Amino acid sequence: MVNSKISIRHLTKVFYKKGNSVTALKDISMDVKDGEFICLIGPSGCGKTTLLRILADLEKPSIGDFTIDQRKEGRPLQSMVFQERGVIPWLTVEENVAFGLKMRHLPKSVIKERTAYYLEKVGLDRFAKLYPKELSGGMKQRVSIARAFANDPEILLMDEPFAALDEQNKFILQEELLSIWAETKKTVLFITHSIDEALLLSDRILLMSTQPGQIIDEKVIDLPRPRNMEQVRADPVMAKHFVDIWNHLHDEVQSSRVKG
Amino acid sequence: MKEKMKRHNHDPFAVEQEEWRKRQIKGRLKQILTISSPIFILLLWEFLSRTEIVDPRFFPPPTEIVGTFLVMGTSGELFDHIGISLFRIFAGFLLGVIPAVILGLIMGLYSPVRHFFSPLIMALMPIPTLALLPIILIIFGVGEVSKIVTIAGSVFFPVIINTVAGVVNIDRIYLDVAKNYGADSKNYFFKIALPGSLPVMLEGIQMGQAIALLTIVAAEMMGANSGIGYLIWTSYKAFLLKEMYVGLVLISFFGYLFSLILRGFQNKLLPWR
Numbered sequence: 181m182v183n184s185k186i187s188i189r190h191l192t193k194v195f196y197k198k199g200n201s202v203t204a205l206k207d208i209s210m211d212v213k214d215g216e217f218i219c220l221i222g223p224s225g226c227g228k229t230t231l232l233r234i235l236a237d238l239e240k241p242s243i244g245d246f247t248i249d250q251r252k253e254g255r256p257l258q259s260m261v262f263q264e265r266g267v268i269p270w271l272t273v274e275e276n277v278a279f280g281l282k283m284r285h286l287p288k289s290v291i292k293e294r295t296a297y298y299l300e301k302v303g304l305d306r307f308a309k310l311y312p313k314e315l316s317g318g319m320k321q322r323v324s325i326a327r328a329f330a331n332d333p334e335i336l337l338m339d340e341p342f343a344a345l346d347e348q349n350k351f352i353l354q355e356e357l358l359s360i361w362a363e364t365k366k367t368v369l370f371i372t373h374s375i376d377e378a379l380l381l382s383d384r385i386l387l388m389s390t391q392p393g394q395i396i397d398e399k400v401i402d403l404p405r406p407r408n409m410e411q412v413r414a415d416p417v418m419a420k421h422f423v424d425i426w427n428h429l430h431d432e433v434q435s436s437r438v439k440g
Numbered sequence: 441m442k443e444k445m446k447r448h449n450h451d452p453f454a455v456e457q458e459e460w461r462k463r464q465i466k467g468r469l470k471q472i473l474t475i476s477s478p479i480f481i482l483l484l485w486e487f488l489s490r491t492e493i494v495d496p497r498f499f500p501p502p503t504e505i506v507g508t509f510l511v512m513g514t515s516g517e518l519f520d521h522i523g524i525s526l527f528r529i530f531a532g533f534l535l536g537v538i539p540a541v542i543l544g545l546i547m548g549l550y551s552p553v554r555h556f557f558s559p560l561i562m563a564l565m566p567i568p569t570l571a572l573l574p575i576i577l578i579i580f581g582v583g584e585v586s587k588i589v590t591i592a593g594s595v596f597f598p599v600i601i602n603t604v605a606g607v608v609n610i611d612r613i614y615l616d617v618a619k620n621y622g623a624d625s626k627n628y629f630f631k632i633a634l635p636g637s638l639p640v641m642l643e644g645i646q647m648g649q650a651i652a653l654l655t656i657v658a659a660e661m662m663g664a665n666s667g668i669g670y671l672i673w674t675s676y677k678a679f680l681l682k683e684m685y686v687g688l689v690l691i692s693f694f695g696y697l698f699s700l701i702l703r704g705f706q707n708k709l710l711p712w713r
Contacts, residue, residue, distance in 0.1 A: 236620050260620045265613050270635040270712045279631075280621040311712040331621065 184211035184249070185367045186235070186335060191244030193230055203392035204230045208244070210386065210395060212335075214251075215365045219378035219385045221425065223432045227393025228371045232337050235369065236260045248334055256284065259333040264344040267312045267320045267327075274299065274308040276323050280331030298326040301360055318349035322356070329360055335367040343373065351409055354380055362406065375425045379403075379412050385421075387428050390436040397428065500682045505689065508682040518671075522690065525656055525667040528584065529694075532591025533652045537645055540599035544641070547600075548607020549633055561600060569593035570658050577663055587659050587667075594655040595648035602644025606637025639713060642706050649702055653695050 193205040204227035212218055220228045233239040235246060236258055248257045259280060260266075267276055275282075278295040299305045302322040312320055321341050328336055342350045354377060361368060372378050378385045379401060387397040399421050403411065412418050482502045488494045489501035500508075512518040547554040569576075569590050576593075580586040610632065618632045660669025672687035 236616075238616050238619060256622060258620075260616075262613060262617060265611065266617055268614055268617060268632075270638075270710075271631075279617070283618075283622045283624070283627055313712060327621075 185214040186212040188246040191241045194242045206392035206394050217368045217383045219370045219382040221378050222388030223390045226388045226390050236337050256333045258335045259328040259331040261324045261328045261338040261341045267323050269312050277326045294330045298330040302326045338370040340371050390432045505685045509686045521671045528587045529652050529656050532588040535592035536595030540596045544600040544603025548604045565597045590659045591652050591655050594651045598647040599644040603641045606640030610636035646702050649698050
């Protein structure tokens with residue numbers, strides 16, 4: 181595909197242990213367009229987090245490679261929104277949001293301005309000077325999201341950022357994420373367990389198989405934006421997608437049990 | 441039944457206010473308990489000693505120890521002993537803590553360094569620094585340096601072990617965050633390793649503080665002609681037990697004081713805990 185933002189070619193990751201090697205990812209090839217919101221969905225242990233960690237430069241592929249297209253000089257390639265505990269407890273909310281910018285030694289005025297902007301975006305401007313221990317789980321994930329967007333990367337990687345939240349908070353944060361995303365048009369790769377979440381957020385859903393992780397199907401979600409959960413629930417096509425994905429996950433879990 | 445009725449008549453704020461007042465009283469009671477235990481022991485001691493149930497030659501009553509303290513204080517000599525001991529403790533403490541923190545952070549961050557130094561530390565730690573005092577005296581002479589080095593040697597080990605443990609036990613996810621957001625090694629050190637290991641490191645420093653006091657007394661007993669330890673030792677040898685008790689109480693007092701200061705420090709340094 182020409183003009184793709186992320187392109188992954190024949191990527192395989194093996195975790196080698198004496199006598200018991202695990203193929204976490206097998207021959208993954210995919211392309212993501214600029215500005216696309218992609219959800220990866222698959223049974224636990226299918227290697228989706230491994231794929232994200234490879235793109236985040238926290239893990240090396242065994243073979244194969246990937247490229248992230250850099251459109252703007254000096255912009256970081258990617259920033260990650262980690263699972264629940266990714267907010268650094270000894271930094272204040274403000275310092276956490278500014279973390280990436282400070283690490284890149286940007287001018288103080290730029291750091292201040294961008295931090296303030298995203299703090300306000302996620303509604304945490306009043307809590308700027310607090311430490312994370314004083315925040316709820318949902319507020320901590322807002323810090324994590326603000327930190328990633330403030331860093332202004334080429335692509336965003338999100339590793340089940342809402343998995344630990346309760347239903348109501350999850351809905352609120354999903355809609356907030358969509359509104360910030362609509363404004364910045366970032367390319368996003370988002371891991372989730374939740375089919376509803378994937379349907380609500382994605383332009384495209386990639387379905388992964390159980391170990392070894394492979395991308396075995398994709399669903400294009402062309403529901404017009406801005407979307408909300410009611411629309412997703414009311415749309416018959418989405419209902420069919422839901423059942424399809426549900427069956428896929430069900431089959432994968434069953435087959436892994438038989439193999440195991 | 442009657443009581444239940446009465447409660448119903450109150451408005452909820454009054455009921456909760458009553459509950460709150462009860463909790464306040466309970467809290468104050470606990471504070472009183474904390475203060476009362478040392479006072480109780482002192483009163484008991486005073487009583488047993490005055491009534492000669494215990495031998496007042498070995499256990500002089502606390503009021504007399506206080507009297508002795510005042511007499512010793514007026515001569516000024518006592519404060520010379522206190523001053524010199526405090527100087528040795530501070531100097532030795534710093535000389536032990538600073539290298540322990542630096543080496544500990546480096547060992548925690550770089551596993552080859554850790555693997556190289558760990559066996560040395562494990563092997564040297566069980567040797568009491570006091571047992572090395574003769575050697576230290578030969579190398580550093582009988583002056584101040586030998587006492588400072590003795591204390592530094594004792595403080596060093598708990599601090600370095602806690603510092604290494606502090607760094608090694610930092611949650612991996614924070615290291616991933618730092619790497620993902622492009623932290624260079626300087627930021628990695630000052631924004632992640634140092635603050636992340638600080639809670640455990642400070643526990644080690646607290647322990648080092650206690651060890652410094654234990655060591656100073658023993659070191660001054662063995663090779664000094666001034667200081668609180670020297671005072672305890674010479675008073676004991678001359679059978680001036682009241683004077684000896686003054687020395688012991690002073691050590692206890694400073695131990696308590698330093699603990700409080702370090703706790704205060706801890707709360708200042710770790711606002712995020």
